Amino acid sequence: xxxxxxxxxxxxxxxxxxxxxxxxxxxxxxxxxxxxxxxxxxxxxxxxxxxxxxxxxxxxxxxxxxxxxxxxxxxxxxxxxxxxxxxxxxxxxxxxxxxxxxxxxxxxxxxxxxxxxxxxxxxxxxxxxxxxxxxxxxxxxxxxxxxxxxxxxxxxxxxxxxxxxxxxxxxxxxxxxxxxxxxxxxxxxxxxxxxxxxxxxxxxxxxxxxxxxxxxxxxxxxxxxxxxxxxxxxxxxxxxxxxxxxxxxxxxxxxxxxxxxxxxxxxxxxxxxxxxxxxxxxxxxxxxxxxxxxxxxxxxxxxxxxxxxxxxxxxxxxxxxxxxxxxxxxxxxxxxxxxxxxxxxxxxxxxxxxxxxxxxxxxxxxxxxxxxxxxxxxxxxxxxxxxxxxxxxxxxxxxxxxxxxxxxxxxxxxxxxxxxxxxxxxxxxxxxxxxxxxxxxxxxxxxxxxxxxxxxxxxxxxxxxxxxxxxxxxxxxxxxxxxxxxxxxxxxxxxxxxxxxxxxxxxxxxxxxxxxxxxxxxxxxxxxxxxxxxxxxxxxxxxxxxxxxxxxxxxxxxxxxxxxxxxxxxxxxxxxxxxxxxxxxxxxxxxxxxxxxxxxxxxxxxxxxxxxxxxxxxxxxxxxxxxxxxxxxxxxxxxxxxxxxxxxxxxxxxxxxxxxxxxxxxxxxxxxxxxxxxxxxxxxxxxxxxxxxxxxxxxxxxxxxxxxxxxxxxxxxxxxxxxxxxxxxxxxxxxxxxxxxxxxxxxxxxxxxxxxxxxxxxxxxxxxxxxxxxxxxxxxxxxxxxxxxxxxxxxxxxxxxxxxxxxxxxxxxxxxxxxxxxxxxxxxxxxxxxxxxxxxxxxxxxxxxxxxxxxxxxxxxxxxxxxxxxxxxxxxxxxxxxxxxxxxxxxxxxxxxxxxxxxxxxxxxxxxxxxxxxxxxxxxxxxxxxxxxxxxxxxxxxxxxxxxxxxxxxxx
Numbered sequence: 001x002x003x004x005x006x007x008x009x010x011x012x013x014x015x016x017x018x019x020x021x022x023x024x025x026x027x028x029x030x031x032x033x034x035x036x037x038x039x040x041x042x043x044x045x046x047x048x049x050x051x052x053x054x055x056x057x058x059x060x061x062x063x064x065x066x067x068x069x070x071x072x073x074x075x076x077x078x079x080x081x082x083x084x085x086x087x088x089x090x091x092x093x094x095x096x097x098x099x100x101x102x103x104x105x106x107x108x109x110x111x112x113x114x115x116x117x118x119x120x121x122x123x124x125x126x127x128x129x130x131x132x133x134x135x136x137x138x139x140x141x142x143x144x145x146x147x148x149x150x151x152x153x154x155x156x157x158x159x160x161x162x163x164x165x166x167x168x169x170x171x172x173x174x175x176x177x178x179x180x181x182x183x184x185x186x187x188x189x190x191x192x193x194x195x196x197x198x199x200x201x202x203x204x205x206x207x208x209x210x211x212x213x214x215x216x217x218x219x220x221x222x223x224x225x226x227x228x229x230x231x232x233x234x235x236x237x238x239x240x241x242x243x244x245x246x247x248x249x250x251x252x253x254x255x256x257x258x259x260x261x262x263x264x265x266x267x268x269x270x271x272x273x274x275x276x277x278x279x280x281x282x283x284x285x286x287x288x289x290x291x292x293x294x295x296x297x298x299x300x301x302x303x304x305x306x307x308x309x310x311x312x313x314x315x316x317x318x319x320x321x322x323x324x325x326x327x328x329x330x331x332x333x334x335x336x337x338x339x340x341x342x343x344x345x346x347x348x349x350x351x352x353x354x355x356x357x358x359x360x361x362x363x364x365x366x367x368x369x370x371x372x373x374x375x376x377x378x379x380x381x382x383x384x385x386x387x388x389x390x391x392x393x394x395x396x397x398x399x400x401x402x403x404x405x406x407x408x409x410x411x412x413x414x415x416x417x418x419x420x421x422x423x424x425x426x427x428x429x430x431x432x433x434x435x436x437x438x439x440x441x442x443x444x445x446x447x448x449x450x451x452x453x454x455x456x457x458x459x460x461x462x463x464x465x466x467x468x469x470x471x472x473x474x475x476x477x478x479x480x481x482x483x484x485x486x487x488x489x490x491x492x493x494x495x496x497x498x499x500x501x502x503x504x505x506x507x508x509x510x511x512x513x514x515x516x517x518x519x520x521x522x523x524x525x526x527x528x529x530x531x532x533x534x535x536x537x538x539x540x541x542x543x544x545x546x547x548x549x550x551x552x553x554x555x556x557x558x559x560x561x562x563x564x565x566x567x568x569x570x571x572x573x574x575x576x577x578x579x580x581x582x583x584x585x586x587x588x589x590x591x592x593x594x595x596x597x598x599x600x601x602x603x604x605x606x607x608x609x610x611x612x613x614x615x616x617x618x619x620x621x622x623x624x625x626x627x628x629x630x631x632x633x634x635x636x637x638x639x640x641x642x643x644x645x646x647x648x649x650x651x652x653x654x655x656x657x658x659x660x661x662x663x664x665x666x667x668x669x670x671x672x673x674x675x676x677x678x679x680x681x682x683x684x685x686x687x688x689x690x691x692x693x694x695x696x697x698x699x700x701x702x703x704x705x706x707x708x709x710x711x712x713x714x715x716x717x718x719x720x721x722x723x724x725x726x727x728x729x730x731x732x733x734x735x736x737x738x739x740x741x742x743x744x745x746x747x748x749x750x751x752x753x754x755x756x757x758x759x760x761x762x763x764x765x766x767x768x769x770x771x772x773x774x775x776x777x778x779x780x781x782x783x784x785x786x787x788x789x790x791x792x793x794x795x796x797x798x799x800x801x802x803x804x805x806x807x808x809x810x811x812x813x814x815x816x817x818x819x820x821x822x823x824x825x826x827x828x829x830x831x832x833x834x835x836x837x838x839x840x841x842x843x844x845x846x847x848x849x850x851x852x853x854x855x856x857x858x859x860x861x862x863x864x865x866x867x868x869x870x871x872x873x874x875x876x877x878x879x880x881x882x883x884x885x886x887x888x889x890x891x892x893x894x895x896x897x898x899x900x901x902x903x904x905x906x907x908x909x910x911x912x913x914x915x916x917x918x919x920x921x922x923x924x925x926x927x928x929x930x931x932x933x934x935x936x937x938x939x940x941x942x943x944x945x946x947x948x949x950x951x952x953x954x955x956x
Contacts, residue, residue: 053614109667156321712748868940
């Protein structure tokens with residue numbers, strides 16, 4: 001049987017579709033263009049070489065035969081001589097005139113030019129019976145001429161009439177590719193077992209003429225070639241007998257040979273095309289090949305083939321694939337829109353359902369992240385490539401949420417697969433990651449809030465807590481020790497240090513959200529406080545997210561660039577202007593820090609003047625790349641939802657079309673396409689880590705989201721015309737707030753929009769804005785004291801040194817105990833080792849609630865001295881500025897400071913101790929108005945240089 005899901009019984013082993021350009025050229029009324037017929041797989045296959053945005057102006061998509069979430073995605077791969085950026089771009093580039101062959105798997109939309117993964121075991125139909133040269137030495141001589149006029153591509157099916165007179169057709173089940181080759185004359189199939197898109201470390205082929213079976217394996221580098229390797233297996237049967245056969249190994253062609261192998265353990269080599277074989281058939285034959293695929297063994301590949309295709313014909317498999325795609329695309333039934341709009345929309349939905357891919361075989365076996373064979377739980381699928389290349393960086397902003405709404409069982413299995421990964425490896429990344437952040441934590445927490453809870457939630461949270469804290473020995477976050485200790489990553493670390501602080505803050509917010517849902521209050525509070533670490537890289541002077549050095553903010557860096565000429569890369573695939581809004585968990589505070597609603601609106605308008613400017617010396621936006629995905633909806637927090645609608649309508653019309661270059665950037669396994677779908681649905685999951693939905697207004701008159709495999713439907717209805725929301729009813733109740741909490745995503749319901757050509761007052765009230773999660777902003781944020789021999793439990797100065805807790809106690813600074821300096825009594829922080837014990841100031845508020853005659857601060861500066869202005873707030877609404885200066889911890893007390901604690905030595909992250917005298921200071925008390933009550937003391941927003949550390953504030 002074919003493992004294809006029925007409409008209401010999802011087995012995430014479904015099938016896939018696309019429409020030919022020729023068919024699209026025929027006019028059709030929008031109402032006649034069904035979701036299946038609207039898909040055009042060629043959208044996103046052409047690189048726009050007129051643009052240079054730092055990432056490709058190219059979808060990196062492909063036409064081929066896949067089923068939803070299928071393990072195999074057989075497809076053609078092209079070649080074009082000349083421009084190396086275009087020649088083998090993504091595997092299929094529309095301007096190319098040659099096909100390299102037909103391979104087995106793909107990474108849809110992935111970048112990494114020249115290091116694309118997938119495309120295992122390509123087959124090349126050759127109109128001859130004697131190979132003129134070994135493909136190992138002249139593979140290009142076997143490439144196939146073709147013309148787009150001779151291509152047909154539909155979801156689950158691809159056909160091309162090649163220039164050599166052979167017609168190739170492809171379809172698929174979940175784990176088996178079914179191909180048909182119609183030869184007009186001589187008939188040979190070249191089997192390039194080492195012909196995948198990335199480097200090959202070895203391969204093997206075995207031909208069995210008696211059973212008309214060819215099998216083998218490849219071992220090579222995975223996508224982006226960042227250190228991940230894998231092994232894949234195949235087993236192919238043919239419905240016609242072999243007239244002849246042979247193998248090649250390097251330059252040697254051996255007719256009649258049934259075996260060839262090139263194997264080793266050296267992963268520095270590249271053996272692409274070095275090993276393969278060929279089989280010939282009677283001239284004029286029409287040959288059907290069924291190729292089972294597996295990541296476990298050849299035997300499992302054969303089992304997949306037999307169980308999924310058995311005696312089914314090519315036509316049977318094609319029909320089943322078509323039916324599966326009709327079901328999948330039918331999860332979002334949009335009414336209205338012209339032909340072009342429906343084509344773009346449903347093609348995006350198609351692209352979003354191509355991945356992640358089923359990785360277990362029909363017997364349940366799969367190769368785990370630990371390299372061992374495991375068995376998937378009955379009734380569930382195992383997914384390994386959950387946005388593999390980006391380790392979730394792309395997926396967590398749109399695609400994961402779209403799957404939760406349309407395929408809730410896929411969403412659940414994603415979470416189960418993530419937990420399996422963590423249990424098998426103890427890590428929160430699937431391997432060597434190209435992008436930063438523990439983004440799988442965000443994916444899991446987001447899907448959990450949207451209802452995907454049938455997984456071991458307790459184990460997931462326990463692992464997050466165990467790995468995402470000091471001593472940072474099990475975290476997968478680069479520079480995790482510095483981030484966990486100080487709440488920031490200094491710019492000298494490079495590797496996009498500043499954007500990593502923002503990403504890690506989102507990761508911590510996601511952990512806090514999951515902990516809160518599970519009732520783990522202490523963990524929720526701890527990680528919620530850490531989710532505010534973005535404030536450590538917010539510069540109040542320039543009112544921008546900005547790189548920070550241990551001596552202060554770097555105000556010389558041009559935020560228009562992702563990296564300056566000094567090599568100080570600070571923002572990953574984006575600029576500081578674009579990443580400057582990447583605080584989805586607490587946008588209201590960001591807006592306040594940027595000068596308030598009016599000032600922030602002006603700044604966001606500047607960003608939106610160009611919607612897709614790229615990351616090279618630009619103040620404009622970059623909506624075809626992930627870091628900017630949330631920016632249109634920031635207008636909702638600015639009480640201007642109409643502006644969000646304007647931006648989204650511009651993006652849909654300016655950036656996307658139905659041409660091959662109509663996808664404006666790397667689709668990154670469906671993330672850009674998912675964003676495009678949300679832009680037109682009328683809401684977007686803009687607060688990552690939650691299932692909260694921010695409203696922008698639908699671009700179709702009616703939409704029904706009818707999920708497969710459980711879940712609840714969502715009905716979207718509109719009255720009136722225009723792009724602006726002027727009224728909204730949620731399940732019959734009027735609502736002015738421009739957002740919906742996660743319960744709507746979990747339980748579904750009906751949204752009735754009133755639309756207009758002119759903006760109204762809907763969503764513009766101060767209480768209408770989406771939530772901002774502000775808790776934890778005032779918590780201590782630096783672990784600066786450590787037990788002797790355990791310097792990896794904290795850092796004071798960003799250069800791996802901390803104060804000794806033993807030396808502090810000997811000098812009178814005991815956790816939780818009073819510390820009297822002069823006439824002022826402080827309380828030394830009672831923090832446990834490895835947890836924050838002081839504030840690096842960014843304007844934290846410390847509640848007081850009593851009358852006082854003076855205020856004094858306990859602390860020090862690293863790379864100081866450091867000076868800032870604190871504020872004493874009185875209960876009558878008045879305030880008093882107080883200048884705070886601390887000397888450097890390794891220097892004598894400056895004017896206005898007195899030694900509070902003096903000690904010898906300090907601890908290093910490597911467990912050793914250093915020499916020298918180090919101090920904690922108390923500031924000279926500043927007089928306060930004793931007739932008034934002190935409500936709070938607000939720490940400085942910033943310091944002039946160095947980094948200030950405050951252990952306590954005393955009013956007396």
